[in-house]
Amino acid sequence: MVKSKKRKKSKKKLLIALLLTFLVLAASAAAVSNITITEMSVEGNKHYTKEEIRDILFGTAKERNTLYCFLNQKFGEPKDIPFVDRYDIEFSGLNRVDVIIYEKSVVGYIEYMGSYMYFDRDGIIVESSSKPTAGIPLVTGLDFDRIVLYRELPVKKKEVFDEILTLTQLFTKYDLKVDKVYFDSSLNVVLYIGEIRVRMGSNTLLEGKVAELHDMLPHIQDKGPGTLYLDVYSESAIDRNYVFEKDGN
Structure with a gap:
């Protein structure tokens, strides 16, 4: 009888702990999902202006989301930008990215x-x-x-x-x-x-x-x-x- 009560209390504590963990994770995810990129620097761009690079890479609300941008940079496919060989996006804060452009050598x-x-x-x-x-x-x-x-x-x-x-x-x-x-x-x-x-x-x-x-x-x-x-x-x-x-x- 005593053991049964202890098991019930243990299960109850475990459920409460899982619930609290879920709530913390959900709150964290919600907080991160609302963080957006508001500052950007661009290096190596000659063909495009900073504003054009911003519109190409961060033209939608989803693309300006910090979490989405980070995951897409790590696991997604880079955008095909004319006259650009490749580009890197580096995070220098939750709201700031540094974009390095490597343009194709055109003469x-x-x-x-x-x-x-x-x-x-x-x-x-x-x-x-x-x-x-x-x-x-x-x-x-x-x-x-x-x-x-x-x-x-x-x-x-x-x-x-x-x-x-x-x-x-x-x-x-x-x-x-x-x-x-x-x-x-x-x-x-x-x-x-x-x-x-x-x-x-x-x-x-x-x-x-x-x-x-x-x-x-x-x-x-x-x-x-x-x-x-x-x-x-x-x-x-x-x-x-x-x-x-x-x-x-």
């Missing part, structure tokens, strides 16, 4: 069958888009018969990609916004900046030519459409007054 794009095909420094087509992207030059004059996404652009003169990479690095260094880069059959270059055409000639002395362009551009941009001849650039030239010829002259 230029070509137009092909109504689409814009972006390629990296090795000539690999890494992205296809229905619209051009500001800050990335259109490349024309390349000779190819087909394009396959994630494959190398099949051009006859593969050294052109080294020249494109050198040019885009120089554009960044000298803060030049080039709209289009044209290559002729001998890989001579013409740059297009707004209404200005710049004949660069061969790939010799490219940095000197780009530096000269940087210095001259503010003085010729308001002169209307025309051509600047830097194909005769020489490091040893005393008189560096290169010809700018307005259209129609």
Whole structure:
């Protein structure tokens, strides 16, 4: 009889303990489910603004929930973001995340069958888009018969990609916004900046030519459409007054 009462008391205590545990867990889950991400930092983003990254990754109330975001980061599939190779989300608090973006290395794009095909420094087509992207030059004059996404652009003169990479690095260094880069059959270059055409000639002395362009551009941009001849650039030239010829002259 005594043992029976003790067993009943033990069962009652166990039930109470289980109930309390359940209530604590339920309260904790409810509390966590109401915690949302309110602060965010972004690193490595050039193609997208911080606001665009926020809208892509945390566009819904569910995606802004801290618990959902944490579990999705650990066990879910990452979002496919154009021009982004991968991204990491690090938690620095219950309401704050730090997003690190690893963008694809894009140096230029070509137009092909109504689409814009972006390629990296090795000539690999890494992205296809229905619209051009500001800050990335259109490349024309390349000779190819087909394009396959994630494959190398099949051009006859593969050294052109080294020249494109050198040019885009120089554009960044000298803060030049080039709209289009044209290559002729001998890989001579013409740059297009707004209404200005710049004949660069061969790939010799490219940095000197780009530096000269940087210095001259503010003085010729308001002169209307025309051509600047830097194909005769020489490091040893005393008189560096290169010809700018307005259209129609």
